[in-house]
Amino acid sequence: MTGIHEDVIERLTADVAVVGYGPVGRLLALLLGRSGRRVVVAERQPKAYPLPRAVHFDDEIGRIFQSVGLPPDSQPDIVGPYDDFYEWRSADRDTLLRLDWRGLGPSGWHVSNFFYQPSLEGILDAKVQALDPVRILRGWTAVTCTQDEDEVTLELQSKTDERCTVTAPYVVGADGANSIVRSWIGSSLTDLGYFHDWLVIDLLMKAPPEQFDFSPAAWQLCDPDRPTTLVPGGPGRRRFEFMRLPSETVEELNAEATAWQLMAPWGITPDSARLERHTVYTFQARWSDTWRKGRLLLAGDSAHLMPPFAGQGMCSGLRDAINLAWKLDLVLDGRAGNGILDSYGPERAEHVRHFIEASMSLGEVICLADTAAAAERDVRMRADFAAGVQPPPRPLPRLGPGLHRDDAGGGLLAIQAEVDDGTSRGLFDDVVGGGGVLLLAEPALREQLSESDAALLSDLGWKVVALAAQPGNGCVVDTHGAYADWLHGMGAVAALSRPDLYLYGVAADTDDLTALLHHLRAALAMPVAAMQ
Ligand SMILES: Cc1cc2nc3c(=O)[nH]c(=O)nc-3n(C[C@H](O)[C@H](O)[C@H](O)COP(=O)(O)OP(=O)(O)OC[C@H]3O[C@@H](n4cnc5c(N)ncnc54)[C@H](O)[C@@H]3O)c2cc1C
Numbered sequence: 356m357t358g359i360h361e362d363v364i365e366r367l368t369a370d371v372a373v374v375g376y377g378p379v380g381r382l383l384a385l386l387l388g389r390s391g392r393r394v395v396v397a398e399r400q401p402k403a404y405p406l407p408r409a410v411h412f413d414d415e416i417g418r419i420f421q422s423v424g425l426p427p428d429s430q431p432d433i434v435g436p437y438d439d440f441y442e443w444r445s446a447d448r449d450t451l452l453r454l455d456w457r458g459l460g461p462s463g464w465h466v467s468n469f470f471y472q473p474s475l476e477g478i479l480d481a482k483v484q485a486l487d488p489v490r491i492l493r494g495w496t497a498v499t500c501t502q503d504e505d506e507v508t509l510e511l512q513s514k515t516d517e518r519c520t521v522t523a524p525y526v527v528g529a530d531g532a533n534s535i536v537r538s539w540i541g542s543s544l545t546d547l548g549y550f551h552d553w554l555v556i557d558l559l560m561k562a563p564p565e566q567f568d569f570s571p572a573a574w575q576l577c578d579p580d581r582p583t584t585l586v587p588g589g590p591g592r593r594r595f596e597f598m599r600l601p602s603e604t605v606e607e608l609n610a611e612a613t614a615w616q617l618m619a620p621w622g623i624t625p626d627s628a629r630l631e632r633h634t635v636y637t638f639q640a641r642w643s644d645t646w647r648k649g650r651l652l653l654a655g656d657s658a659h660l661m662p663p664f665a666g667q668g669m670c671s672g673l674r675d676a677i678n679l680a681w682k683l684d685l686v687l688d689g690r691a692g693n694g695i696l697d698s699y700g701p702e703r704a705e706h707v708r709h710f711i712e713a714s715m716s717l718g719e720v721i722c723l724a725d726t727a728a729a730a731e732r733d734v735r736m737r738a739d740f741a742a743g744v745q746p747p748p749r750p751l752p753r754l755g756p757g758l759h760r761d762d763a764g765g766g767l768l769a770i771q772a773e774v775d776d777g778t779s780r781g782l783f784d785d786v787v788g789g790g791g792v793l794l795l796a797e798p799a800l801r802e803q804l805s806e807s808d809a810a811l812l813s814d815l816g817w818k819v820v821a822l823a824a825q826p827g828n829g830c831v832v833d834t835h836g837a838y839a840d841w842l843h844g845m846g847a848v849a850a851l852s853r854p855d856l857y858l859y860g861v862a863a864d865t866d867d868l869t870a871l872l873h874h875l876r877a878a879l880a881m882p883v884a885a886m887q
Contacts, residue, residue: 360510360518362518363510363518363519363520364517364518364519365519365520366519366520366522367395367490367519367520367521367522368393368521368522368523369393369394369395369490369521369522369523370387370392370393370394370523370524370525370683370687371383371387371392371393371394371395371523371524371525371526371527371683371687372394372395372396372397372507372509372521372522372523372525372526372527373394373395373396373397373526373527373529374396374397374497374509374526374527374528374529374530374534374535374536375396375397375398375528375529375530375531375534375655375657376396376397376398376400376480376491376493376529377404377476377529377531377655377656377672378409378472378475378476378479378655378669378672378673379529379654379655379656379669379672379673379675379676380396380398380527380529380530380654380655381476381479381480381483382419382423382479382673382676382677383527383529383654383676383679383680384396384483384486384489384491385423385479385482385483385486385489386423386676386677386680386681387489387680387683387684388483388486388487388488388489389423389486390680390684391488392488392683392684392687393488393489394488394489394490395489395490395491395492395521395523396483396489396490396491396492397492397495397496397497397509397511397521398491398492398493398494398495399494399495399496399497400493400494401493401494401514402493403473403476403477403480404473404476405473406472406473406557406631406632406634407471407472407473407557407588407589407594408472408668408669409470409472409663409666409668409669409670410469410470410471410472410586410587410588410589410594410666411467411468411469411470411586411666412468412470412666412669412670412673413460413462413466413467413468413666413667413670414459414460414461414462414463414464414465414466414468415460415461415462415670415674415768415856416468416670416673416674417462417463417464417465417468418462418463418464418771418784418856419673419674419677419856421464421782421784421785421789422677422784422789422856423479423482424482425478425479425482426464426785427464427465427468430470430474430475430478431590432474432590433470433471433474433475433478433589433590434468434469434470434475434589434590435468435469435470435587435589435590436464436465436467436468437456437465437466437467437468437469437572437573437587438456438457438458438465439456439457439571439572439573440453440454440455440456440457440571441453441454441456441467441571441573441574441575442454442571442573442574442575443574443575443577443720443721443736444574444575444576444577445577445578445733445736445737446576446577446578446579446580446729446733448576449733449737450740451577451732451733451736451737451740452736452739452740452746453740454746456573461751461768461770461771462768462770462771462856463770463771463772463773463782463783467573467666469573469586469587469588469589470589471588471589471590471592472589472669474589492511492519494513494514495511495512495513495519496511496512496513497509497510497511497530497535497536498510498511498512498535500526500536500539500651502649502650502651505524506522506523506524506650507522507523507524507525507526507649507650507651508520508521508522509521509522509523509526524650524687525650525651525652525683525686525687526650526651526652527651527652527653527654527679528540528651528652528653528654528657529653529654529655529657529672529676530657531655531656531657532639532656532657532660534653534656534657534658536651536652536653536657537643537653537657537658539648539651540643540645540646540647540648540651540653541645541648542643542644542645542646542648542653543643543644543645544641544642544643544644545641545642545644546639546640546641547640547641547711547712547715548640549638549639549640549662549715549718550637550638550639551598551599551637551638551662551718551722552598552599552605552608552635552636552637552638553584553596553597553598553599553635553636553638554596554597554598554599554608554609554613554614554617554633554634554635555594555595555596555632555633555634555635555636556594556595556596556597556614556617556618556630556632556633557588557592557593557594557630557631557632557633558588558592558593558594558595558618558623558628558629558630558631559591559592559628559629559631560591560592560593560627560628561626561627561628561629562626562627562628566622566627567621567622567623567627568621568622569585569593572585572586572587573585573586573587574586575721577720577721577723577729577732577733578729579723579724579725579726579728579729580600580724580726581597581598581600581617582597582598582721582722582723582724583595583596583597583598584596584664584721585621592631593623593628595617595618595621596663597617598722598724599635600724601724605635608635609633609634609635611630611633613633614630614633615630638661638662638663638718639660639661639662640660640661640662640711640714640715641659641660641711642658642659642660642704642707642708642711643657643658643659643704645700646658646699646700646703646704647696647697647699647700652679652696652699652700653675654672654675654676654679655669655671655672655675655676656668656672658672658675658703658704658707659671659672659704659707659711660711661707661710661711661714661715662714662715662717662718663714664714664717664718664721665710665713665714665717667710667713667714670710671703671706671707671710674703674706674707674855675699675703675707677854677855677856678699678702678703678855678857679699680854680855681791681853681854681855682695682696682698682699682758683696685815685879690814690815690879691879691880692879692880695758695878695879697757698756698757698758699757701755701756701757702754702755702756702757702758702759702766703754703755704755705752705753705754705755705756706752706753706754706755709752710752720732751767751768753766753767754766754767754857758853758859758878759853759857759858759859759860760859760860760871760874762860762861762863762871763845763846763847763861763863764845764847764850764858764860764861765858765859765860765861766857766858767857767858768856768857768858769850769852769856769857769858770837770838770841771783771784771856772833772834772835772837772838772841773834773835773837774786774787774831774832774833774834774838775826775831775832775834776826776827776830776831776832777825777826777827780834783831786831787818787820787831788818789854790816790817790818790854791812791815791816791817791818791851791852791853791854791859792817792818792819792820792851792852793812793817793818793819793820793849793850793851793852794820794821794822794838794842794849794850794851794852795819795820795821795822795848795849796821796822796839796842796847796848796849797821797822797823797848798821798823798828798829798830800821800848800849800865800868801819801821801829803865803868803869804819804868804872805869808869808872811872811875811876812872815879817851817854822838822839842861845861846861846863847861847862847863848862848863848864848865848868849861849862849868849871850862851871851872851875859871859875860874860875
């Protein structure tokens with residue numbers, strides 16, 4: 356960290372300064388701004404990046420978008436729910452694996468959704484711009500930083516070499532893979548040594564989908580001569596990814612002529628599709644070992660990178676943003692000690708490692724370019740498929756150690772199902788509202804809450820909702836019995852969800868409910884942590 360230039364033209368202050376305005380910086384600014392926090396975002400690019408990277412998000416991310424007024428079904432031109440299988444096929448097109456991506460996931464939205472990133476970022480931007488407390492500085496690069504006991508001062512530099520500063524109690528580096536904030540933190544990286552080059556092609560389709568054999572719409576061609584991914588790229592769009600072969604150079608693969616040549620066997624020509632871009636990416640698998648140093652924090656690609664085979668890189672960054680936003684909000688007005696920020700990195704790092712390792716293991720199967728090894732793989736997978744052997748369902752990862760209790764539910768993702776409060780019936784967050792919630796299996800459990808427990812939840816802005824046969828008075832009807840089954844499965848009479856949709860913990864009985872709230876009170880009061 357270095358000193359600040361003297362010729363600064365403006366000195367800004369904020370509650371949180373965010374470096375980087377990709378999807379993660381946008382969601383973080385939106386969440387903090389909606390809580391009334393003053394946010395300054397510095398983004399070095401003068402204009403929005405016009406091309407997609409991510410194309411897929413899951414049901415949990417659908418619920419996060421719902422929480423900021425952008426439910427996936429509100430943007431039919433941008434987000435297409437996927438309701439089909441995802442197949443892996445051999446070079447001769449035999450099915451090797453069929454994953455069921457139909458229907459809704461535990462968060463109440465489709466398990467898989469394909470979307471067009473520039474448009475989604477555009478609507479996130481419009482939401483952020485509408486918030487008075489958020490200021491976005493485009494065309495300004497964060498160049499230096501000084502940190503003391505109370506605040507951080509960032510120095511920003513414009514393209515024309517003007518300087519300004521932003522001073523804030525906290526700075527979040529949502530500044531992507533080559534993060535400068537990470538270098539200020541001085542974090543080392545754990546790198547799993549995964550480096551594969553893939554040509555990524557995005558197409559705007561001119562011809563109708565029936566003209567092509569993309570059934571199902573998402574599949575993986577495990578052909579050792581050219582491992583290939585075919586997925587939707589949002590409504591009216593397609594994404595192809597072709598692995599670079601050992602015999603090719605990046606330059607050869609990156610040529611436009613190569614893109615058309617590779618797509619010709621799929622019936623794609625300039626008459627049937629517009630080539631929006633072709634770029635070679637090196638897929639990587641790594642994470643930052645330190646996510647917080649004092650008042651500096653990391654979120655998104657600055658903290659982790661993974662190959663895109665599971666479609667979870669951006670999803671993980673958005674989980675970082677929502678995890679961090681509610682904790683910063685509590686710390687900023689003293690409702691919690693800043694020690695709770697120490698929970699952020701360990702919680703998220705362990706969770707994201709699950710997806711990095713899952714993406715790598717998918718990649719190890721998909722990326723086989725050795726003919727003999729691929730033939731062996733095909734024999735094994737074909738036999739499993741014929742015998743009806745399915746990979747076990749994806750276990751939802753738990754948060755790493757942090758701000759939750761170590762019980763049957765603590766650190767797990769909460770579900771979202773349909774409820775009825777007497778005036779409306781729909782998804783829980785639409786009926787009850789988002790944010791933290793104590794969900795009780797029956798109304799009588801309310802009596803177990805002491806005045807101070809009720810006051811604790813009310814100060815946090817967390818609701819208390821009970822399941823009941825009749826709606827009203829803070830009770831909702833569990834219309835399909837999903838919540839009763841969920842609580843029963845955890846042996847719980849109550850579930851305490853944090854605003855980031857993860858469980859703080861579950862209570863096995865009334866005494867345990869008192870203990871759970873006691874645990875929360877103690878955890879939030881964590882004294883000011885030693886600045887690392
Ligand atoms: C081919 C490909 C396919 C993918 N598919 C998927 C998918 O299907 N699903 C999924 O979830 N993820 C996917 N990902 C991953 C996903 O695209 C990224 O994880 C996500 O875009 C990262 O968002 P971010 O906001 O953390 O970083 P970025 O989008 O990289 O944004 C960082 C921003 O910080 C700015 N910045 C950097 N340094 C500074 C500075 N010093 N000062 C000011 N501004 C700065 C940059 O200009 C940039 O705008 C894919 C990635 C690739 C490459």
